[in-house]
Amino acid sequence: MSRLQTTENLTDEQQELLKLVRQFVDEQIIPVATELEHRDEYPADIVEGMKEMGIFGLMIPEEYGGLGESLLTYALCVEEIARGWMSVSGIINTHFIVAYMILQHGTPEQKAHYLPKMATGEIRGAFSMSEPGLGSDVAAIKSKAVRGEGDEWVLDGQKMWLTNGGSSNLVAVLVKTDLGGSSVYRNMTTFLIDKESGFGETAQGITIPGKIDKMGYKGVDTTELVMTGHRTTSAQILGGEPGKGFYQMMDGVEVGRVNVAARACGVARRAFELGIAYAQQRETFGKKIAEHQGILFRLADMATKVEASHQMMVKAARLKDSGARNDLEAGMAKYLAAENCADVVEQSFRIHGGYGYSKEYEIERLYREAPMLLIGEGTAEIQKMIIGRRLLEDYKLKG
Numbered sequence: 001m002s003r004l005q006t007t008e009n010l011t012d013e014q015q016e017l018l019k020l021v022r023q024f025v026d027e028q029i030i031p032v033a034t035e036l037e038h039r040d041e042y043p044a045d046i047v048e049g050m051k052e053m054g055i056f057g058l059m060i061p062e063e064y065g066g067l068g069e070s071l072l073t074y075a076l077c078v079e080e081i082a083r084g085w086m087s088v089s090g091i092i093n094t095h096f097i098v099a100y101m102i103l104q105h106g107t108p109e110q111k112a113h114y115l116p117k118m119a120t121g122e123i124r125g126a127f128s129m130s131e132p133g134l135g136s137d138v139a140a141i142k143s144k145a146v147r148g149e150g151d152e153w154v155l156d157g158q159k160m161w162l163t164n165g166g167s168s169n170l171v172a173v174l175v176k177t178d179l180g181g182s183s184v185y186r187n188m189t190t191f192l193i194d195k196e197s198g199f200g201e202t203a204q205g206i207t208i209p210g211k212i213d214k215m216g217y218k219g220v221d222t223t224e225l226v227m228t229g230h231r232t233t234s235a236q237i238l239g240g241e242p243g244k245g246f247y248q249m250m251d252g253v254e255v256g257r258v259n260v261a262a263r264a265c266g267v268a269r270r271a272f273e274l275g276i277a278y279a280q281q282r283e284t285f286g287k288k289i290a291e292h293q294g295i296l297f298r299l300a301d302m303a304t305k306v307e308a309s310h311q312m313m314v315k316a317a318r319l320k321d322s323g324a325r326n327d328l329e330a331g332m333a334k335y336l337a338a339e340n341c342a343d344v345v346e347q348s349f350r351i352h353g354g355y356g357y358s359k360e361y362e363i364e365r366l367y368r369e370a371p372m373l374l375i376g377e378g379t380a381e382i383q384k385m386i387i388g389r390r391l392l393e394d395y396k397l398k399g
């Protein structure tokens with residue numbers, strides 16, 4: 001096991017699980033990741049393997065058929081999986097957020113209906129806030145639900161950037177419900193939309209047009225979602241009552257931030273591993289490039305960043321598990337880990353010289369993947385807004 005990214009005080013069970021995941025990553029993911037990614041192919045066999053290991057139900061309580069693990073365990077598994085291939089961690093990330101939101105905010109009927117099937121991976125979740133005109137400014141959404149007859153609702157609008165939009169069969173969608181709430185934040189509602197997986201009209205009034213062609217993060221599908229008169233009922237409102245959607249989504253995104261930080265830690269560690277291996281093989285001017293101080297300093301810088309990100313991510317996860325507020329730490333972890341990841345990947349790419357630019361080398365894939373982590377679950381500027389506002393609360397001048 002690597003000296004970097006070790007975690008203190010894990011239970012025997014946590015260590016066993018992580019060992020299993022690490023082995024799965026080394027044997028089943030790393031050998032095929034780059035080839036599948038270049039073909040933009042969905043990793044169906046890997047997903048089946050993860051279902052068997054119970055990864056889709058990691059944080060779902062045992063009473064609903066899951067493993068009932070903590071956010072920390074989940075994040076450490078995600079870190080290992082992202083080390084193998086970031087896209088695979090993307091497949092479970094939105095699923096995990098939706099399961100978490102149902103667990104925290106769902107009605108007893110919603111929990112009983114969705115969670116057991118989500119634990120096995122039979123139901124797979126996507127979540128949708130962003131629209132073509134907005135991502136950071138969530139409160140500006142235009143998609144809306146209006147009341148029909150009785151407890152019926154009709155949904156219209158266009159959503160953008162749904163990770164797993166095609167492969168999922170359940171989408172948690174945030175829409176406006178103008179029911180006279182006291183603020184814009186109280187006029188938004190999360191609906192749970194059941195649909196078929198695939199593309200085209202996958203439910204009445206729900207169309208998934210096709211995959212967005214991306215620079216990296218391939219294999220996992222990212223889509224739009226178009227709602228044209230989608231009819232549903234109050235039973236599909238998360239928690240049963242309208243007006244709570246914004247807060248539910250923000251709760252989901254907060255654990256999602258720890259998750260993105262964990263992914264960034266995994267990708268950064270892989271980039272470091274590739275860089276330090278290459279530096280001990282390649283020779284210039286009569287010695288291994290690792291022996292040139294310029295490269296040695298790069299490796300030291302990379303390892304320090306890999307380690308710092310991991311410790312910050314673990315702190316944020318543990319705080320959430322303890323029941324404490326962790327918005328500051330989750331924002332810091334996401335911000336630090338994503339920035340460090342982009343930097344470590346860039347440095348590893350440079351260590352590879354011209355070969356880093358060749359598709360035969362794994363670092364080429366990581367170089368296209370790392371920027372996604374700077375954006376998903378809130379950009380650096382949004383994290384800094386959260387961190388800064390929270391600091392002003394804590395350090396408010398007295399008197």
Ligand SMILES: Cc1cc2nc3c(=O)[nH]c(=O)nc-3n(C[C@H](O)[C@H](O)[C@H](O)COP(=O)(O)OP(=O)(O)OC[C@H]3O[C@@H](n4cnc5c(N)ncnc54)[C@H](O)[C@@H]3O)c2cc1C
Pocket residue numbers: 094127128129130133134135136137160161162163164214217222372375376377378379380381382
């Ligand atoms: C591959 C991929 C997958 C995604 N998956 C999902 C998903 O599953 N579900 C989902 O809902 N969304 C998803 N997203 C959307 C993602 O959350 C948004 O792209 C992100 O929040 C940024 O929003 P935006 O792209 O609209 O950028 P904008 O909000 O338009 O921001 C543009 C730039 O302005 C900056 N900026 C914005 N506001 C401020 C401010 N107040 N102060 C300073 N700077 C500011 C931003 O930091 C950014 O640099 C995904 C995106 C990608 C690329």
